[in-house]
Amino acid sequence: MNGMQKKWLHRIVALLAALFLTVPLLAQTQPVQAAANDTSLADIKKKGTLVMGTSPDYPPYEFLVNNKPVGMDIDIAKQIAKDIGVKLVVKQMDFDALLVGIETHKIDMVLSAMTPTPARKQSVDFSNVYYNSGQSIIINKTDKNIYKNYKNFANKKVGAQTGSLQYDLVKKQIKGVKMTGLTKVTDLIIALKTHKIDGIATESAVATAYVKNNPDLMVLNHQFNLSETDSGSAIAFHKGSGTLVAAANKTIAKIKKNNLTEKYLADAGKSLKVNVADTSMWHYRSYFIKGVGYTLLISLIAVLIGVVLGTLLALSRLSHFLPLKWLATAYVEFIRGTPLMIQVMFLYFGLNIPALTAGVAGVAMNSGAYVAEYIRGGIDSVPKGQVEAARSLGLSYKDTMRYVILPQALKIIWPSLGNEFISLIKESSIVSVIGVTDLIYQLRLVQAATYKGIAPYAVAMVIYFILVFGLTRLLNFAERKMQHA
The missing domain is CATH 3.40.190.10 (Periplasmic binding protein-like II)
Structure with missing residues (x-):
């Protein structure tokens, strides 16, 4: 690569980096309306739903029973939605991602035993305190x-x-x-x-x-x-949501007047007893089965997209059309140079993509960059004499790639592709950070429900081993078939 090509490559990489850094900032930059123009409550009523963000591992405030969120905070949120006249939607997220969810408009409010500290008040609006615990x-x-x-x-x-x-x-x-x-x-x-x-x-x-x-x-x-x-827990809202905050405060005042927090805590205590009545891992098998289903779904779709994307990127990097080559190179280098977790969170928070879609897309895009390098290396490993022989027989570049180069390259790179497929099953667990119900996410729900820490990890390890071991044997079988073909 000469100096001019390197210069353009650096420019493209810088452009992609700037794009990844700028878009989420633009997505978060929402004009704060003046109090007189505040339509936050009207917008919720028009939408018909009130989206609550919470981290359901914090009993008695919020936790899961039979895979459904319950607890005092859930009951308060239901009452607020009822008083407003809309349907409550609960989104499960990690605690440290909740304020980001508010700022990027993924959720309408945070009810997760959050204390209204001065630092937090700089980025969100808070309701009155609804409970003091110490x-x-x-x-x-x-x-x-x-x-x-x-x-x-x-x-x-x-x-x-x-x-x-x-x-x-x-x-x-x-x-x-x-x-x-x-x-x-x-x-x-x-x-x-x-x-x-x-x-x-x-x-x-x-x-x-x-x-x-x-x-x-x-x-x-x-x-x-x-x-x-x-001290005290309050509800967080978008900055400038005065009318919505006022509606929440009205409900909080009613709850305090009727001493409903004690009733909510009592109900939470009953729900906790349901969880610990049978804490065997077999009793919670439905959690793990659901997690395995999502893990396999994400991995399968990501593999298919990753292979197609990787092939296109590899061919683009081998192309003589320089702009296409530079763009593909910049993509591969940028994706391989940034953590998968950041990529997934960027898609979810920065581009406002639904959680499952963001998880699949993030894993697929990341896999495609690595698959591209495997395929490019495999193509380069095919002797040039094969290409010359094919062209001398009158085959076009397209037919040469399709019938001569790619079949041989596939045999060469199959072990590497197999390792990538296996890695995807394990790496897909990163999507749990945005609330996708994969195996790791379900594992954490079992921990929160049963108060057992080690047993759910042991079950997940066995499940991952079975999945990986089975896939390894299947890939080895396919490799032997190709070698004898």
């Missing part, structure tokens, strides 16, 4: 003589949910603390029980729920020095 620390019972309050955790390892108020409280108020931030409380519980961390900072109601179902744990209540902004 802050606690979960510890192992064996450590009850070591830890009496949060000050005893100086220079110790403490875990908290990423993006939560508790994470900030621990960092600010415990001297020399070694922080561990995870997106799921269930993962923090596992870390605590395996002594990778010494305590978990979380809401008092949540701590109580987990400890009731884990007899080897205990709670240190009433921890940290709390200000008015460090």
Whole structure:
């Protein structure tokens, strides 16, 4: 590649990078209307749905029973939707992605035991506080003589949910603390029980729920020095949603007047008993079956699209039409140079694509870039004499590729393609970050429902092994057939 070609290649890569960085910013840049022109409530009524975002691993606020979201926050959201006169739609997301979902208009509100801190108020509007729970620390019972309050955790390892108020409280108020931030409380519980961390900072109601179902744990209540902004849960809305916030506040006032939060908490407690009545993995087999179905669906579609896309990219990179060659090269280099998780989140949040579509597209686009390199390498491995012989017989470039080069290249690259297919089954788990119900996502739901951490992981490992082992044998069989063809 000469200097001029390199120059153009760099320009194309820079253009693609700028596009990936600019589009989500444009998608997030929504004009904030003045109060007099606020139509947020009218827009919800016109749409007919109120989309709630939540992370359902936080009992008694939000969790799953029989794969359906329940809990106090769900009941509050239902009441708000009923009072407005619309249908409630619940979207499940990781906690640290909820505010991004608000800002990119994937959801209308966040009900997930979120504290209205000053930092959060800069990007979203909050309702009035609907419940005050307090802050606690979960510890192992064996450590009850070591830890009496949060000050005893100086220079110790403490875990908290990423993006939560508790994470900030621990960092600010415990001297020399070694922080561990995870997106799921269930993962923090596992870390605590395996002594990778010494305590978990979380809401008092949540701590109580987990400890009731884990007899080897205990709670240190009433921890940290709390200000008015460090306690209480509120509902987050788009910035400038004054009329919608007012409608939510009206419902919250009614709930408080009738003391409905206590009823909602009592109902949540009954639902928790349903989950722990039978915590065997066999009882939750439907969760895993659903996850396997989505994992195979995503992998299959991604493989088909990836192979087609990879072939087109490989042929484009081998083309003598320089603009096409440079564009294909820029795409391959850019996709291979950025994490798959970022690509999936960009498609979902930045381009406002539905979760399943974004997951499939992200995995397929990523796979296509790698498949392109396998195919290009396979084509280059075919002796040039084969091409010359085919052309001398009068075959066109298209027929030469179709009947001579690609069949031989396929035999050469089949092991590499097989490894890519196998990797897709495992790498597709990344789509769980945007709420797609693949095997990993369902695993986390089982953890939240049963309060068991290790058993769901063990089941998922066995399932992945069976899938990969079966596919490996099938690919090896196909390879032997090709070698004898």
